[in-house]
Amino acid sequence: MIKARPFDYPYDGNLNPAATALIVIDMQRDFLSTDGYFARQGYDPAPLRAIIPVLDRLIAVCRQAGIRIIHTRQGYREDLADMTPYEKWRRKRSGIEGTNVLLRGHPGFEIVPEIDVRSEDIIVDKTCNGAFTYTDFEHVLRAQGITHLLFSGCTTDVCVHTTLREACDRNFQCLTIADACASGDQYAHEAALHMVTVENGIFGALSDSAAVIEAIGKLPAR
Template sequence: MAIDLQHDFVSAQGYFAKLGYDPDILRAVIPNVNRLSKAMRRAGGLIVHTRQGYRADKADMTPYEVWRRERNGLAGTQVMLRGQPGFEIDSGVNVEPTDVLIDKTANGSFTHTDLEHVLGAHGITHLILAGVTTEVCVHTTLREACDRNYQCLTVSDACASGDADMHKAAIRMVTVENGIFGVVATTDAVVAGFDNLAKNCDPCQDRTEKT
């Protein structure tokens, strides 16, 4: 899963930048995310991209969420609204017609979305997580997935945060209690694993268990 690699998070004009963070830190993981996606496609895996944002008419925005936007100086802006340029996946992210897009309002990708139904339709039991930000949307999705008994792998150098300490802590948190939230690996290790799988699985689309 490639989580929330949208203009609002990774561009200099986006939401993240408006909060004073450096979006270049987030953009830096896009090449690794593309490498993962390419390797997964070769091995027959399904690529899911998520986008976070409210309805264009703001009908799904509670008074609390309106207050939070005002507190962050975003009142009257088009930040994180569906249909706006900032909501779209960054052009540097490789998205193919066979990929699945999941639009969400919450930090977690399962909340109020059809993600679980999509995964079930494909017989998917294992998830590989990448994207931004590590400690918020990636970790929230990870925890939701674990509570639903998906087996999860978080790719440490394909996730990013505007705060290096938060990223490090979020990655470390995955491994506590002998991997309570799954396992952690690097892009190189995951790509090598998928390449090996592709060589030894013909055709990969016929696997009974998908990733």
């Protein structure tokens, strides 16, 4: 089991690599670069980049144990056909109208090269904050027999938390890895992590990478 709060994960003591996936949310150039979407909103992407070494360690130990790695990417079709009027309004308000920011097929949409993405990994592309909305994410999880999700990536308070909440409502067993998540707003980051633990773990359990790596490292190698 993984040492966590408000309870050790998973609650039933059955840590099965074949039924578990590490979810790496939106570690894309447009969120982590100094000239991408996130930076253009006035946020410092440095906290997001700071978790890259943590993620690489988690990915390596999960792969060794046979835990699936699933990456998500957020962005729109290049022709904007999947962008609502409100989203277009926000895009204009954000000063990125007419740019390639957060558009599929462009460099900013891609996962940063420091993250070890391999051909056997699963990539889910989304337009919304939550990875379940208008995607095949849930179908992929069910098809793979995955019932337990380890959450990481950015941003803690938006895409990570939205996907976490969606997963809990679909009865997946969820663990958020605190130091493997990041936000440009420290207050929002800390509040999002705190919300995981309220009401005796209403959104699952909260741990850190050291505890996750220690527990998974004890599992037989795949």
